Amino acid sequence: MHRSLPELALDQIDLTTSVGGLRFSRPVLINAMTGGAHGVAEINRDLALLAAELDLPMAVGSQTAGIREPDVAESYRVVRHSHPHGVILANVGAGAAIDDACQAVEMLEANGLQLHLNAPQELVMPEGDRDFRGQLARIEALVRKAGVPVIVKECGFGISRETAKQLYDVGVRAIDVSGRGGTNFAWIEGQRGPAALDPGLEAWGIPTAAAVAEVAALELPGLDLIASGGITYGSEAARALALGAAAVGVAGAVLRAHQLGGAEAARQYLTGLLADLARAMVLTGAQGVRAMQHRPVVITGPTGEWCRLRGVDLLKLANR
Ligand SMILES: Cc1cc2nc3c(=O)[nH]c(=O)nc-3n(C[C@H](O)[C@H](O)[C@H](O)COP(=O)(O)O)c2cc1C
Numbered sequence: 001m002h003r004s005l006p007e008l009a010l011d012q013i014d015l016t017t018s019v020g021g022l023r024f025s026r027p028v029l030i031n032a033m034t035g036g037a038h039g040v041a042e043i044n045r046d047l048a049l050l051a052a053e054l055d056l057p058m059a060v061g062s063q064t065a066g067i068r069e070p071d072v073a074e075s076y077r078v079v080r081h082s083h084p085h086g087v088i089l090a091n092v093g094a095g096a097a098i099d100d101a102c103q104a105v106e107m108l109e110a111n112g113l114q115l116h117l118n119a120p121q122e123l124v125m126p127e128g129d130r131d132f133r134g135q136l137a138r139i140e141a142l143v144r145k146a147g148v149p150v151i152v153k154e155c156g157f158g159i160s161r162e163t164a165k166q167l168y169d170v171g172v173r174a175i176d177v178s179g180r181g182g183t184n185f186a187w188i189e190g191q192r193g194p195a196a197l198d199p200g201l202e203a204w205g206i207p208t209a210a211a212v213a214e215v216a217a218l219e220l221p222g223l224d225l226i227a228s229g230g231i232t233y234g235s236e237a238a239r240a241l242a243l244g245a246a247a248v249g250v251a252g253a254v255l256r257a258h259q260l261g262g263a264e265a266a267r268q269y270l271t272g273l274l275a276d277l278a279r280a281m282v283l284t285g286a287q288g289v290r291a292m293q294h295r296p297v298v299i300t301g302p303t304g305e306w307c308r309l310r311g312v313d314l315l316k317l318a319n320r
Contacts, residue, residue, distance in 0.1 A: 001296040001318075003285040013278040017246050017289040019224045020149040020174025022087055022112050024247055025055040026274060027289050028237065031176070031228050031249035032091045032114055032153070034075075036065025041075040046263040047254065048082035054270055057087035059114050059249075063104040064092060073107055080108045087111045093118075094135045094152065098145050105148055113146045114176070115139060118155040120204050121185035124197060128189075140170035153249075154178035156185055156229050158206025161310070164215040164223070174224045176249055177215060179208030182230030183252040209243060210306040213299065216244025217312040234276025241292040242284065296320050 017027040030051050034040040044060065051058040058079060066073040080088055090110035092101050094117050105113055117135070122128035143150045151174040152159075152167050158179035159167075167175060186204050190197030208229035215225060227240035228249030237248040250273070257269035286292035297317045299307055307314055 001298065002283055006282050006285040008282050008285060008287055010278060010282055012287055013281050014288040015274070015278065019226060019246050020112065020151055022057070022149050022174075024057045024087060026057075027241060027245075027247035028056055028270070028274060028277070029089075029176075029226060029228075029247055029249040030056055030058040030254060030270075031178075031251040032059040032089070032116065033061045033251050033255055035061040035063060036069075036072045036075055041078050043255070043258060044075060045078045045082050046258060046266065048079040048086075048088075050263065050267055050270060052083040052086055053267070054274065055086070056270070057089065057111075057247075058083060059089035059091055060108065062091050062093060062116065063107060064096075064100070066107060067092075067100050067103050076107055080110075089114045089151065090148075091116060094142075095129075095132075095138050096142070098141060101142050101146055105146060110148060112149045112151055112174075113142070114151045114153050115142060116153050116155055117159075118157070118185065120157050120201070121155060121189055124186055124189045124193070124201065126193065136166060136170060139167065139172065143171040149174060151176055151226065153226070153228070154205075156180060156183050157204060158208065158211040158229065159215060160206055160211065161214045161218050164218060164220070168218075168220050168223055173222050174226070175215065176226035176228050177206075177208060177211035177245075178249065179211040179227075179229035180205035181208045182228070182232075207303065207306070209239070209299075209303045210310075212240055212243045212245050213303065213307050213312050213317075214310050217307075232273075234273045234278075235280050237273065237277045238280035238284070238292065239297075241289055242286075242295045242297045244293055246289060246293070294320060 090104040091114040094115040153176035224246040227245035258266040
C-alpha cells in the first residue's frame with residue numbers, strides 16, 4: 001500500500017533481516033545454482049565476490065558432485081574463499097545422508113544448510129529419483145544433527161501450507177517457498193527429453209506469491225520465510241516481504257545478467273535491485289524489514305482468488 005507521507009529518508013532504510021537464526025545484512029540471497037561442472041567455478045567466484053562486495057548471503061548449488069568427486073569440490077569452495085566473512089549456505093537434497101550433509105557444511109565452513117525438495121524435476125528427468133519416501137524423517141534428523149540452521153527449499157514448484165506445517169512440526173524454522181513463476185525445471189528437463197512434456201506438468205507448481213501468502217498466514221511462531229521463484233525486480237522483493245517473507249532469493253535473474261554481461265552486469269543488476277527495494281520501502285513507510293512484513297497488502301486477481309479459496313484472511317492483510 002502506497003504511503004504519500006512516508007516520513008522517512010532513503011538513507012534511513014535498514015535492510016538487515018534474520019532467517020532461521022542467521023543474520024543477513026540484506027534481505028536478498030543469491031540462491032543455489034552452480035557447482036560441480038566445468039566452467040562453473042568462475043561463475044561461483046564472480047557471484048561470491050559480488051556477494052562479498054554487496055554483503056549478500058549466498059547459497060551454492062547441490063554439493064553431491066563435490067562430495068562424490070573431491071576434485072570438483074573446489075568449484076564450491078571458491079565461494080567461501082571469495083566471501084570469507086559472509087553468510088554462505090551449503091546445499092544438498094532433502095534425502096541426503098547425515099554424513100554427506102555434514103561434509104557439505106564443512107566443505108564451505110557454511111553458516112547454514114539448504115535442503116532442497118524437487119520431486120517434479122526428478123520425475124521428469126530420465127535419470128531422476130523415483131522414490132520420495134522417508135524425506136521428512138531425514139529432514140527431522142538433519143535439523144537435529146547439522147550443527148547449523150537448516151533452510152528447506154523448493155526449486156521452483158512452491159511449498160504449500162500443508163507441507164510447511166509438516167516441516168515446522170519436525171523442527172524446521174526456515175523455509176524457502178521457491179515457487180512457480182521463474183526458473184522452471186520441469187520445462188528445462190522437458191526440453192532435454194525426446195517427446196513433448198505434458199503441458200500440465202510443465203506448468204506444475206504453486207506460484208511464489210500464493211505460496212508465501214498461504215504459508216505466512218499460518219503465523220507459525222519463529223518460522224522465517226524466504227520468497228524465491230521469479231523474483232527479478234526490487235518491487236517484487238518488496239511485495240514478497242510485505243506478504244510476510246523475511247528475505248528473497250534470486251537465482252535465474254542474476255545468472256542471466258552474468259551470462260549476458262559478466263560480473264559487471266551482475267553487479268549492476270543486484271545494486272539496482274537493492275536500490276529499488278529500498279525505494280519501495282520508503283514508499284510504503286517501512287523503515288526496516290520487520291515493518292515491511294506488516295504493511296497493509298491488497299491482493300487482487302488470481303493470487304487473491306487463490307488466497308480466498310485457501311482461507312487466507314485477505315481483509316486482515318489489507319487493513320493491518
Ligand atoms: C542454473 C540453476 C541451477 C540450480 N541448481 C540448484 C541446486 O543445485 N540446488 C537447489 O536447491 N536449487 C537449485 N536451483 C534452483 C534455485 O535455487 C531456485 O530455487 C529456482 O531457480 C527459482 O528461483 P529463480 O526463479 O530466481 O531462478 C538452480 C537454479 C538455476 C537457475
